Structure formats: C-alpha cells, structure tokens
Amino acid sequence: MRHHLGSATKSTMAGTVFYAVFAYAFLGLAAYAALFVAPTELTMGVIQRIFYFHVPSFWTAFIAIATTTFGSIAYLATRAMKWDWISVSAAELATAFLTIGLVTGPIWAKPVWGVWWAWDARTTSTFVLWAIYVSYLLLRTLVDEPERRALLSAVVAIFACLDVPLVYFSIWWFRTQHPQPVIGDSGYLDPRMLKVLLFCWGALVVVFLAVVRQRYRLEKLRAEVDALRMEAERRGL
C-alpha cells in the first residue's frame, strides 16, 4: 500500500513539474509576444497591449464557468465526488480570471476613457458574474459536510449558469438606453494582433489546466485525509 502510494505520488509529481514548466514557458512567450511582437495600436498606444491578457482572461473564465456547470450537473447525475472537486477547482479559477479581467480593465480604461470604471454593459455584467461566483465559493466554506456541500453548491452553480445570459441581457438592454462611452471599433484588426491574442489565450488556458489539475489533486487529498481521520476515530485510535 505504502509503496503504491509512493510511486503514484512520484509520477503525479513529474506531471506537476512538467505542467508548471510548460505553463511558465508559454506564459513568458505570451508576455514577450504581447509586449514586443504585436504592433502598437495607433490611437490608444502602448496601453492597448493590456488587451492581450485582459480579453483572454475572460475567455478562459468562461471555459472555467462552463467546466463548473458541467461538473455540477455531472455530480447531481452520478454523485461521484470527483465531479464536485472539478467544479470547485474550476470555480476558483473562474473567479481568479474574472478578477484579472476586472482589474486589467480599469487600468486600460483610465488613460483611454478618462475614468477607471464607466459602468458600461460588459464590465457591469462581468462584475455581477464575479459576485455570483464569489458567493458560490463562500457558500462552500460555510457547509461542512462534504456530500451536503457538493449537493447544495451544485444547485447554486446551475442556477448561476442560468443567470449568466439573463444578467448580460438585462444589463446590456439597460445600458443601451443610457449614455455610455463610445468604444472605438474600427472593425480592423491587424492579423498579427489577432495571432498574439490567440497565443496569449493559449497560454492562459494552459495555466488554467495546470492549476485546475493541481487544485483537483489537493481536493482529492483532503477528502482522503478526512476519510482516514474518520476511519481512525471509528477504530478508536
């Protein structure tokens, strides 16, 4: 048993190192591409380069949200704890990437729009989305029993996912009736810009996968420790 555990840990350790090195290298190359390869935007200047991480963060967050929803449905259907572990790992990453997007947005908006926060449709809806996933994570910390936590948070995650289109539509419709800053949309995107954008997205997706993998293992180990502790108590050790 011990031997088996040891070897399993060794091989996952190698995987972790591989993923980490790969993610770091990819992220480094992406940063280089965003800063030096992509051409400087004419009207906004250097600050536009933040887009190469700002936009892909949201795209990655949506992958994470889809993963959380899928994991939650799968948990309700199968009652296998692994789906709950996947859901929580992805939800944490979704919150992290939404946070990155919400922080990089104002950094860009201040010099370009003149304000940090313009209450435009997209930022506002994303903020609501962020609040929804933060409250999902908070709920998880406030339910102690693992199965109950998995069940309740799965229902919340499904409700949250159903709410996403409603949030976006309501705020979009609300905002288009009110004055808002005009977003420069010339319709032309330099092909190099697009390539760098997709490259950066690739890097963030690799980071997402690497961290989710790690976070999933942590959740699994926690469950194992809990089970062992209960077993020890049962035997009166």
Place this chain on the structure above:
Amino acid sequence: MSLTRSTSVILSKELRVELRSRELLSTTLVFVLLVLVLFSFTFDPTSAEARRFGPGLLWLGLLFASSLMLQPSFVREQANDTLSALRMTPIKPFAILLGKIASNLLFLFFVELTLLPIFAALYNLSILPVLGRLLLVLFLGTVGLATTGTVFSAITAQARLRELLLPLLLFPIVAPVLIASSEATVGLLSPAAALDRVWLVFLIAFDVVFLTAAWLFGEYLFEE
C-alpha cells in the same frame, strides 16, 4: 396527491402559521417603510428625481426585505425538525418548494400592496392612472424574487452564517429582476406612462427559467 392539491396544502399551512403569529408580515412592513424613509433622507428628491429614482429605491427596499423575510421560510422548520416530517408525507418535494414559493409570493405581494400608497404619498407620485400595469410589474418581479429567494433560503438554511449568506447569494442572482422591474416602473411613472414591452417579456422569461429550474432541481434541496 396531485401537485396542485399538495401545493395548496403546504400553502395553507404556511398561511396559517403566519396568520397565527403575524410576526413576519408586520416586521417586514415596518422594515421596508423605514428603508424608504431613510432613502428619502439621503437623497432629498425633487419630484422629477422622485419619478426617476423612486422606483429603484422601492425595488431595492423590497429586495432587502425579501432577503430578511425569506429566511424563516426554512429556518422555521428546523426548530422542531418539521421539514423531516414534511418529507415523510406522500408529497413531492417540488410541491413543498412550490407551496413555500407561493406563500412567500403572497406575503411579499401583500407587503407591496400595503406599501404602494405610502410610497406614492412619500415620494409624491401619482400611481392611480397606471395602477393595473404597475401591479402586473410588481407581481412578475415578485415571482422572480420569491422563486430564487425560496430556493436559496432552502440552501442557506443548511449552512452556517445563513443570515449573511442568503443576501450574498440572492442579490447578484436577482440583479436582472431588480433592473427589469425598476426600469419598467420608471417607465410607468414617467410623464409618458409607458410600459416597455421588453422588460415585461424579460420578467416573464426570468420567472419561467427559474420556476423550471426549481422544478428540475428542487428535490435535491430536501435530501437528508
């Protein structure tokens, strides 16, 4: 037992409990009234401003009130573990949920009906010409609040810090209802007194989506 029958049994039970104590309705009424008065202190609105901001304040007050009022819906069942008794009855879990949604809807709607004339007087708004459409907006918005609120109240009743957790879960989820119903109310109270069809359809869509979700996933909330 059919769904309608069992739902009405739960509903009448909820109403009887509330009519005997009347604590929920009276405290919520006073609470929303206080919020509306306090809002007017912080804004000191002129009549044009009152038309523009009043509906939002009303809906915000109702949202705060519902987060307080929906809390006891399931917590009240925990004191004597009556929820387990309910589960043992030959009633579908969805009927329990639907009965509670219906009773919460009635309570909230009652609070709104009582508050509406006071709100109109405080903010100097004429609501009589648009009363029918205003009640429709109030009803549709409240269905959305009651549905999501009752589901989340069932969830938070099983967690620690539930008094804090319910508003935290509820507010971002019902943000669309808050926007749609305030905007619809603003439209009704504006000089043109027009009801934007989009918001009406939106509120119906929200209600349908979450009632369906409650129907599909409600049973998971009652598992032991």
